[in-house]
Amino acid sequence: MQYKQWQLASRPVGEPTQDNWKLASVSLPEVNDGELAVKIHYISLDPAMRGWMNEGKSYIEPVQIGEVMRAGTVAEVIESRAEGFSAGDMVYGNFGVQEYAVVSAKGIHKVDPSLAPLPRYLGVLGMPGMTAYFGLLNTGQPKAGETVVVSGAAGAVGSVVGQIAKLKGCRVVGIAGGKDKCDYLVDELGFDGAIDYKNSSVKDGLKTHCPNGVDVYFDNVGGDILDTVLTRINLRARIVICGAISQYNNTEAVKGPSNYLALLVNRARMEGIVVFDNVKQYGQAAKEMAGWIAEGKLKAKEHVESGLESFPDTLMMLFKGENFGKLVLKVEHNDE
Amino acid sequence: MQYKQWQLASRPVGEPTQDNWKLASVSLPEVNDGELAVKIHYISLDPAMRGWMNEGKSYIEPVQIGEVMRAGTVAEVIESRAEGFSAGDMVYGNFGVQEYAVVSAKGIHKVDPSLAPLPRYLGVLGMPGMTAYFGLLNTGQPKAGETVVVSGAAGAVGSVVGQIAKLKGCRVVGIAGGKDKCDYLVDELGFDGAIDYKNSSVKDGLKTHCPNGVDVYFDNVGGDILDTVLTRINLRARIVICGAISQYNNTEAVKGPSNYLALLVNRARMEGIVVFDNVKQYGQAAKEMAGWIAEGKLKAKEHVESGLESFPDTLMMLFKGENFGKLVLKVEHNDE
Numbered sequence: 323m324q325y326k327q328w329q330l331a332s333r334p335v336g337e338p339t340q341d342n343w344k345l346a347s348v349s350l351p352e353v354n355d356g357e358l359a360v361k362i363h364y365i366s367l368d369p370a371m372r373g374w375m376n377e378g379k380s381y382i383e384p385v386q387i388g389e390v391m392r393a394g395t396v397a398e399v400i401e402s403r404a405e406g407f408s409a410g411d412m413v414y415g416n417f418g419v420q421e422y423a424v425v426s427a428k429g430i431h432k433v434d435p436s437l438a439p440l441p442r443y444l445g446v447l448g449m450p451g452m453t454a455y456f457g458l459l460n461t462g463q464p465k466a467g468e469t470v471v472v473s474g475a476a477g478a479v480g481s482v483v484g485q486i487a488k489l490k491g492c493r494v495v496g497i498a499g500g501k502d503k504c505d506y507l508v509d510e511l512g513f514d515g516a517i518d519y520k521n522s523s524v525k526d527g528l529k530t531h532c533p534n535g536v537d538v539y540f541d542n543v544g545g546d547i548l549d550t551v552l553t554r555i556n557l558r559a560r561i562v563i564c565g566a567i568s569q570y571n572n573t574e575a576v577k578g579p580s581n582y583l584a585l586l587v588n589r590a591r592m593e594g595i596v597v598f599d600n601v602k603q604y605g606q607a608a609k610e611m612a613g614w615i616a617e618g619k620l621k622a623k624e625h626v627e628s629g630l631e632s633f634p635d636t637l638m639m640l641f642k643g644e645n646f647g648k649l650v651l652k653v654e655h656n657d658e
Numbered sequence: 659m660q661y662k663q664w665q666l667a668s669r670p671v672g673e674p675t676q677d678n679w680k681l682a683s684v685s686l687p688e689v690n691d692g693e694l695a696v697k698i699h700y701i702s703l704d705p706a707m708r709g710w711m712n713e714g715k716s717y718i719e720p721v722q723i724g725e726v727m728r729a730g731t732v733a734e735v736i737e738s739r740a741e742g743f744s745a746g747d748m749v750y751g752n753f754g755v756q757e758y759a760v761v762s763a764k765g766i767h768k769v770d771p772s773l774a775p776l777p778r779y780l781g782v783l784g785m786p787g788m789t790a791y792f793g794l795l796n797t798g799q800p801k802a803g804e805t806v807v808v809s810g811a812a813g814a815v816g817s818v819v820g821q822i823a824k825l826k827g828c829r830v831v832g833i834a835g836g837k838d839k840c841d842y843l844v845d846e847l848g849f850d851g852a853i854d855y856k857n858s859s860v861k862d863g864l865k866t867h868c869p870n871g872v873d874v875y876f877d878n879v880g881g882d883i884l885d886t887v888l889t890r891i892n893l894r895a896r897i898v899i900c901g902a903i904s905q906y907n908n909t910e911a912v913k914g915p916s917n918y919l920a921l922l923v924n925r926a927r928m929e930g931i932v933v934f935d936n937v938k939q940y941g942q943a944a945k946e947m948a949g950w951i952a953e954g955k956l957k958a959k960e961h962v963e964s965g966l967e968s969f970p971d972t973l974m975m976l977f978k979g980e981n982f983g984k985l986v987l988k989v990e991h992n993d994e
Contacts, residue, residue, distance in 0.1 A: 380923050381922070381923045381924075381925075544919075549914070563918070563919070563921050563922045564922070565922070566919055566922075569919075575916045576916045576917070576918070576919060577914065577916070578885070578913065578914030578915040578916040578917070578918055579914040579915070579918060580911045580912045580913070580914040581912070581914070582899070582912070582914050582915060582918070582928070583880075583899070583902055583905075583912060583930070584930075585899050585928060585929065585930035586717070586899045586900070586901070586902075586930030586931070586932065587716050587717045587930065587932075588717075588930065589717075589929070589930050589931060589932055589935060590929070590930055591927055591928070591929040591930075592918070592921060592927070592928045592929070593921065593925070593926070593927040593928070594919070594920075594921035594922030594923065594924065594925050594926055594927075595922065595925060596922065596923075596925055599925060
C-alpha cells in the first residue's frame with residue numbers, strides 16, 4: 323500500500339518554508355513480529371518540532387534530511403503482530419507526520435476513545451499536559467498564596483500550568499496574545515488575570531496583576547517577555563524554562579535574558595525542563611489529571627486543523643500565535 | 659578629631675571616575691552607650707561596590723550621594739562603651755572607606771591577629787570566603803568526580819571555590835586573566851587546569867580541560883565567558899551566579915546569556931546567591947575553613963595596596979583584572 327508522508331527536505335534558516343518539506347509517497351513495509359501497522363488519525367504539532375529540524379543535537383536527536391518528520395500521534399492499529407494489541411485499538415506513539423506506519427510495539431500505549439476525544443490525548447492527556455504537570459509541580463514548586471505567571475498561557479502547556487497552579491491555591495496570571503485568549507483564561511479557566519502581550523504592555527500588566535511580585539514564572543516564550551518578568555520576581559523565585567517560541571526562528575543569536583542578574587539580587591533560580599525525564603511518573607500524573615478533568619477542575623481546548631497536506635502551513639500557526647488551544651492536525655484519510 | 663572619608667559624590671555612568679568621589683574631612687562624633695570608636699586599618703575592595711553606587715535597590719540599599727562609601731573593614735577599637743569590647747581589640751565590621759568611625763557594636767565581631775594576618779579576615783576568612791563556601795556547597799552542590807569550572811578564579815571568591823571543590827574530590831578548572839594567575843591556580847592551588855581568557859580561547863580551553871563537560875559552573879564574571887561555558891554544560895548542571903564583573907560598568911544593557919536554552923536542553927539550573935543569607939551558618943563555615951587552612955589545604959593570597967587617598971584608582975584594579983588575590987586597601991594612618 324502506498325501512503326503519504328512529510329519528509330524533512332532541507333534545514334530551515336529562520337522560519338521554515340515549503341522548501342524545507344517534501345510530501346513523499348512511500349509504501350508500507352511488512353509487519354514483522356513485535357510490530358504493529360497503524361493508521362494515523364491525529365498528529366500533534368508542537369513548538370519543539372522547530373528544534374528537531376536543526377542540525378545540532380538538542381535533548382533529542384535531530385530529524386535527518388529525507389526522514390519522515392517526527393511527531394506524536396494518535397493512531398488506529400490495523401494489523402498487530404505484537405502481544406496485547408489488536409486491530410481496532412487506538413494507540414499513542416511517535417509515528418510521525420504521515421498517514422500510516424509500521425512500528426515496534428515497544429513504548430506504545432493504548433488510549434480510550436470512550437473516555438476523551440482522541441485529540442485530547444495529544445494535549446492535556448499527552449505530552450503537553452505532562453510537561454505542565456511536572457514542570458510546574460517539580461520545578462516551579464508553587465506554594466499556596468504565591469503568584470504564578472505563565473506565558474503562552476492559552477497554549478497546550480500554559481493553559482494546564484495555570485489551572486494546576488489555581489488548584490494549588492496560587493494567584494495565577496497568564497500572558498497570551500489577543501483579547502479572545504485573555505478572556506478565555508479569566509472567564510473559562512479561572513485565571514486571576516491575563517495580559518495581552520499583543521495589545522498592551524507586559525510590564526504594566528505585571529504591575530497591575532501581580533501586586534506582590536512573581537514567585538513562579540513558567541516560560542514558554544523567552545525573548546522580551548522573559549526579560550520583563552525578570553524585573554518583577556520575588557526573593558527565591560523559580561523560573562521554569564520550558565521553551566522559547568519567540569526565538570526558535572531567529573536567524574541571529576537567541577536573545578539572552580539581559581535581566582538575568584535579577585537571579586542574583588533575588589537568590590532566584592532558572593531551570594530547564596524536558597518532559598521525558600518524568601516518564602516513570604506519567605501514570606501517576608495522568609491519574610491525578612484525569613481526576614481533575616472528571617471533576618471539571620481542569621479544562622482543555624484543542625484546535626484541530628484538517629488534512630495532512632496542510633502540515634507545513636498549519637505548523638506555522640504556532641509561531642504566529644494563531645492557534646487557540648492545543649494544535650492538532652487531523653489526517654483525513656480518503657476512505658473516511 | 660578630624661579624619662578623612664571617601665563619599666559618593668555622584669552616580670557613575672559606566673566606569674566610575676574621580677568625579678564620582680569626594681575625599682571629605684569630617685569630625686568624629688562622641689561615643690554613646692553601646693557604641694565603639696574604631697580606627698580602620700584595612701578596607702575590603704569588592705566588585706559588589708560598583709552595584710552599591712547605582713541608584714536602584716539591589717540586594718542591599720544603594721549608598722546615597724554624600725554618604726561615606728560602604729565597605730567591609732578590619733579596625734582597632736580605640737574607645738568602647740559597649741560590653742565585650744575594649745580598646746585595642748581588632749574587629750570586623752562594615753565601617754566604610756574612611757580612617758575612623760563611631761559605630762554601634764551590634765553585629766561586629768572580633769578578629770584574632772595572632773591567628774592570621776589582618777587582611778585575611780577580609781578575604782578567605784571574611785565575606786569572599788563565606789561566599790565561596792556557601793555558594794559552592796549549598797547551591798553548586800558538587801559531587802566527587804564532577805567537573806567544576808570557576809571564573810575570576812584567581813580572585814578572592816574564585817580561588818576559594820576552586821580549592822573547596824578540590825577538597826570535595828572534583829576536577830577543577832579555573833578561568834583567569836594572564837599566565838601568572840593561571841600558573842598560580844595550577845602550581846600553587848592544585849587546580850587541574852586553568853584557562854587564560856586574556857590570551858587564549860575559552861572555548862578551546864574548556865574542550866581541553868573539561869573532556870567530560872561541566873557539572874558546576876561558578877560564575878563571577880558574566881558576559882561572553884558565561885555564554886561559552888553554557889555550551890559545555892552537562893545534564894543537570896548547576897550554574898551559580900555570584901557576580902558579573904564584566905557587565906558592571908556597562909553603559910548599555912547587560913549582555914544576557916544567549917545560550918541560556920542550554921538550561922532547557924540539559925535540564926540545568928542557574929541560581930543566584932547572596933552571602934548574607936547564610937549569616938547563621940557563618941560560624942560553622944569559618945571553623946571548617948580555618949581547619950583547612952591550618953592543614954595547608956586552603957591557601958590564600960591578598961593583594962594589599964596602601965593609602966586611603968588611592969581608593970578610587972585602587973578600586974578600578976578589580977574591573978581591569980589587575981589585582982592578584984583579594985584586593986585590600988591599607989589605610990596608613992599618619993601616626994603609624
